[in-house]
Amino acid sequence: MLAKLPRNAARRIATRACVSSHRSFVQPSGADRASVVDVPSTYQDEAHFTPRADMLGFKLETSLREGSFKEKIRPIYLDMQATTPVDPRVLDAMLPYLTDQYGNPHSRTHAYGWEAEQAVEDSRKHVANLIGADAKDVVFTSGATETNNMAIKGVARFHKEKKRHIITTQTEHKCVLDSCRKLGEEGFDITYLPVQKNGVISLQELEAAIRPSTSLVSIMAVNNETGVIQPLKEIGAICRKHRGVYFHTDAAQAVGKIPLDVNEMNIDLMSISGHKLYGPKGIGAAYVRRRPRVRLEPILSGGGQERGLRSGTLATALVVGLGEAARIAQKEMLTYSVELSGSAGRDHIRIKQLSDRLIDSINSQVEHVVRNGDVNGYPGCVNLSFSYVEGESLLMALKDIALSSGSACTSASLEPSYVLRALGAAEDMAHSSLRFGIGRFTTEAEIDFVVQHIIKTVHTLREMSPLWEMVQEGIDINSIDWSQH
């Protein structure tokens, strides 16, 4: 590069001489002239390297991670519905299977396979214990999305000769709604149940929607945007009353957080996700009841692993991670503690305390805040709408806090959340919502920090807003007839 430079420079000087004859005072110089600068004598290109005595002739790549510790400050994480951090204890259980114990759990001929299979079966037991199921009923998949697809499409397609009707709700996760839409294209009849104002479905409406041709009812346990808990036990009882109606629940947000029992709740199929209960991403599980047997058509064809429902080699390390996460979650649910007395588990009590602290302190200092969804929902998911403030602007202003206005899958679009719309929220309220996800590792100090920032930012944004000014003057916003262009 250096060798080429003088030649270039010589040519440029020649061009300049030719151009300068036409130049007047105000004529801007061309872009080509801007770069005619000789490199300084001290210039060192990126290939330049001075070895130091202690390097022994090796070139060292300086790691960017270590260098950036000081300057990079990470925001506070309050988006536990999107994903949760991997518990260090879970990672510790996984590491042996990422290093020395690399066997294929389906290998039956050597010790590598046996030890991996043993680990997988132990994990299956832990997951089954958490939901009160039998270990043989648990099938490992790649996540809740795959499980939802497998359950909904599988059951519907298996029974398509006689039954062509599926019931779901309007507030389901995207992957359930999209699976149903796909089945609708295939000629199935889909009923999308509306929800009440608090986000809970009406049992009478569910009962009325069931037809003789209904094969599946799919209703999520805990909503990912509002934290609303559906009455699973009652829904299960209704489904059991009608012959041949299977009950599937998407429990990705519920497993390990609220007590679930598949037998007590008459659940036939359940979706579980690893990364929502402090496990790794890329792993999930399906509960598929064997007695009475739920038959479904598998999506993947192959080696017939996992009862033929989900062919493909299991990711041992991820499965172990999910199993350990399930074990810890169950242990935390059962642990009583002296300071936090109560019948619920240690995690749950703590999350409830933090969530009450958040809601109370925001409510005491900001007015016109509405909580979306049932107040008796899962406390770790608090969805608040700040009137006259746009949710996205609030997020942009809160640099030090990682929050979301709704589900992560739809966070790229500026559309208002369809879940909040289904709850009957007005468009402006759906636009001004923020979702606070509180988890096992959240601290009181973080909640106080977040509250302080939210309050400050909401006040700043409202001061800027003309709508807020009108509200302060006592004008009813809804009475204004905005001109249509």
Next chain:
Amino acid sequence: MAAPTPSRQAILSLYHNMLRTSQSFSSYNFREYFIRRTKDTFRTIQAESDPNRVGMLYSDAVKEFTVLRRSAIVNQLYGGWKLAIETEKKPEEFKTRGDN
């Protein structure tokens, strides 16, 4: 299986070690969680009067300690960025996007 009842000395020493290890996590959230959890676990042991239960809780804690020690090392290797909450700042120093 009745675990032998550990001595007061053994429990205290384990408590000390676990608290130390918990404090060595470099990630704020994990550190705070394990400190809180360790304290809680040992308060439970302290309040327990049945020697068999104490033995069981103690042996659980010993198992957890080995896991915790390894986890702390891994966390020291891969964690370490400061959270916004750990950097001491006065309220007026906080900047929002748009403040220059």
